[in-house]
Amino acid sequence: MSVSALRYWVWLHKWSSLVCTVFMLLLCVTGLPLIFNHEIQHWIHDDLAPKEMSANTPKASVDRVLAAALAAEPGQVVQFVVADPDDERVWVATLAATTTAEKNQHSIMIDSRTAEVIGKPKFDEGFMHVMLQLHVSMFAGMAGTLFLGAMGLLLVVAIVSGVVLYAPFMQKLAFGTVRREHSSRTKWLDLHNLLGIVTLTWALAVGMTGVINTLGQPLLKLWQYTEVVDMVAPYKNLPPPTTFGSLQAAVTAAQETEPTMSVFFIAFPGTAFSSMHHYAIFMRGNTPLTKRLFKPILVDAQTSKVTDSRAMPWYMTALFVSQPLHFGDYGGMPMKIIWALLDVMTIMVLCSGLYLWFKKRKLPAVDRALTSRLETAK
Amino acid sequence: MWRWPIVVGVTSGVGLISALLADGWADVLSWFGLGLPIVLACLYGFSKR
Numbered sequence: 001m002s003v004s005a006l007r008y009w010v011w012l013h014k015w016s017s018l019v020c021t022v023f024m025l026l027l028c029v030t031g032l033p034l035i036f037n038h039e040i041q042h043w044i045h046d047d048l049a050p051k052e053m054s055a056n057t058p059k060a061s062v063d064r065v066l067a068a069a070l071a072a073e074p075g076q077v078v079q080f081v082v083a084d085p086d087d088e089r090v091w092v093a094t095l096a097a098t099t100t101a102e103k104n105q106h107s108i109m110i111d112s113r114t115a116e117v118i119g120k121p122k123f124d125e126g127f128m129h130v131m132l133q134l135h136v137s138m139f140a141g142m143a144g145t146l147f148l149g150a151m152g153l154l155l156v157v158a159i160v161s162g163v164v165l166y167a168p169f170m171q172k173l174a175f176g177t178v179r180r181e182h183s184s185r186t187k188w189l190d191l192h193n194l195l196g197i198v199t200l201t202w203a204l205a206v207g208m209t210g211v212i213n214t215l216g217q218p219l220l221k222l223w224q225y226t227e228v229v230d231m232v233a234p235y236k237n238l239p240p241p242t243t244f245g246s247l248q249a250a251v252t253a254a255q256e257t258e259p260t261m262s263v264f265f266i267a268f269p270g271t272a273f274s275s276m277h278h279y280a281i282f283m284r285g286n287t288p289l290t291k292r293l294f295k296p297i298l299v300d301a302q303t304s305k306v307t308d309s310r311a312m313p314w315y316m317t318a319l320f321v322s323q324p325l326h327f328g329d330y331g332g333m334p335m336k337i338i339w340a341l342l343d344v345m346t347i348m349v350l351c352s353g354l355y356l357w358f359k360k361r362k363l364p365a366v367d368r369a370l371t372s373r374l375e376t377a378k
Numbered sequence: 379m380w381r382w383p384i385v386v387g388v389t390s391g392v393g394l395i396s397a398l399l400a401d402g403w404a405d406v407l408s409w410f411g412l413g414l415p416i417v418l419a420c421l422y423g424f425s426k427r
Contacts, residue, residue, distance in 0.1 A: 167379065175382040176422030194423050197383045198415035201390040289398045324398060331397035331405045338412045345419055 001168055013161035018357065020154040021350050027148065027210070028347045030135040033128065035328055035339050038086060040128055041121075048119040050089040050111045057113045061248045062091075062266075064115035069093035069108050072117050076106065080273075081266040085291070089113060092121075099270035142217060149214030155207045162196050169193055185359045192352040195345050202342050203349075209322035219315050224272065231298055231308040232275035240276040241302050244269065247279065249304035254281040254297040257306050261285055264294060269301045277301055288330050292320045382418070389414050 001009075033040060062081070069078055076095040084090035091112050096105045109118040123129065137144035170177075170193060178190040251263055261283035267273035274280035278298040284291050294316075297309040312320070324330040328339030393411020396404040 166383070170379055175379070176418065178423060191423055195419055198386050198418050200383070201387045201394065202412065202415065205391075205394050287399075288401055288404075321398075325394060331408045334409045335397060335405070335412065338409060338416065341416050342412070345416070 006165075006168055009161050009164045013158060013165055014357065016154045016157040016161060017350075017353050020151040020158065021354055023148060023151040024155055025347065025350050026138070027135060028343050028350065030131045032340060032343055033131050034135055035336050035343070037128060037132075038329070044126070044128070045119070045121050048109055048121055050087070050118055051114070053089075053113060059112050060115035062251050063246055063248045065091050065093070065110050065112065066247050068110050068115050068117055069095060072108050072120070073106055078268050079105065079271045080268065083112075083262070083264055084109075085264070090118065099268060100272065145214045145217070149211050152207050152211040152214065156204065156211070159196075159200065159204055159207065163200060166193060166197055185356065188352045188355055192349060192356060195349045195352070199342055199345050199349065203346055205325050206328075209326040212319060212322040213326055216319055219319050223313060223316050227310070227313060228273070228275070228280075228296075231296075231310065232278060234307070235275055235277040238277065241269070244301045245304045250279040250299040250301070251281060253299050253304055253306050254283060257297050257309055258283045258295060261295065262291075274298070278307065288324075289321070292324055292330075293317060294320065386414050386418060 065081065066078060069081070070076070073095045076097060077099055078093055078095050079099055079101075080094045082092045082094070084092060089112050091110045093108045093110060094105050095108065096103075105124075106120060107123055108120050110116065111118055133139050136148075138148065140147070169189070173190075176194055178194065179186050247266070251266070254263065262285075263281060264284040265273075265282040267280040267282070269278060270276050271280075273282075273296075275298070277300060279301050281297045281299055282294040283297060284294050293312070295309065295311055298307050299305065300307050328335055389411040391411075393408040393413075395408075396411065397408035
């Protein structure tokens with residue numbers, strides 16, 4: 001590599017890293033407890049467990065589940081009912097003052113076999129809520145999320161430029177060399193290179209899927225304004241219904257349409273995921289990959305007849321596939337522990353990078369960009 | 379110079395994808411694939427050899 005090319009890559013690596021490092025540190029630190037979010041939530045809400053019953057206890061009608069949710073929050077309406085992805089004995093209903101309210105929503109856990117209320121978990125307060133909000137948007141809404149997405153893109157630039165620089169820095173050294181007998185700066189340079197190169201694939205995967213996740217809300221809106229609008233178009237000029245048919249009949253109709261899939265999520269008429277006239281029932285598959293891919297089935301809320309069902313567009317599929325690759329929640333507890341260790345190693349890469357930059361600033365300004373290369377060539 | 383980086387890059391890539399495609403053996407494969415970077419970091423980075 002020519003000296004001018006090397007200078008360019010050093011410049012690119014330095015500035016792409018420096019700009020995003022503080023935010024990446026925030027994401028790595030807040031992401032650490034979020035890897036174990038499910039376990040921590042279970043631990044916090046350990047009183048909210050379904051009763052032990054025989055494994056083949058049949059499920060209660062969803063109409064009873066709905067009635068239990070409404071009775072537990074008088075004066076509120078149900079927006080969504082979600083099947084707990086990790087525990088089929090549990091439905092979680094979301095209620096609010098109106099079908100479109102985005103604030104003051106309440107969650108109610110309901111036993112899917114007895115239709116009894118298990119409890120009312122608070123998902124919007126406490127330590128994990130703060131971690132999640134810092135991680136997703138730094139409490140700055142959509143702007144914060146998109147900003148973190150831009151920082152994620154810079155991380156990708158930093159990783160790629162780091163790989164380009166790996167060659168000139170390591171050409172005289174065996175893989176994994178850490179020169180402990182040299183200066184502290186040399187030792188940390190070697191550790192930075194070692195930890196950076198071994199975590200490369202994982203960090204790129206988590207970084208890029210994180211960027212895709214920051215586009216989740218805009219992509220969802222795009223899907224709603226194009227596909228959903230198209231699916232409910234035949235109902236556009238009809239007055240909103242005043243009476244609703246059985247939810248269980250709607251769920252049964254959806255299940256008959258996709259017999260190999262399971263009900264994951266039910267959006268009620270008037271909510272953002274449906275129309276005034278439909279229950280939107282989102283089905284999912286049963287393998288590690290397909291259980292993260294959803295297929296909406298629109299069921300007429302009065303007649304309980306399926307009116308439309310179509311696969312999600314490619315960008316929603318990309319979003320759904322990118323989520324497990326970001327969360328690390330698809331390979332059991334060992335994978336979560338590995339995810340956490342790789343996260344800690346990434347924190348070390350970030351901190352050592354900052355340290356190296358800080359030390360280099362103190363060197364005489366002859367040609368800082370090339371110092372390390374000379375050191376290596378000695 | 380690139381032998382180990384390529385090996386660890388490919389194995390962790392296989393580890394990332396395998397657990398998505400199946401359960402059981404594929405999960406175990408992913409633990410080994412994604413565990414390799416940690417093993418290498420411990421062997422070279424954090425041991426006093």
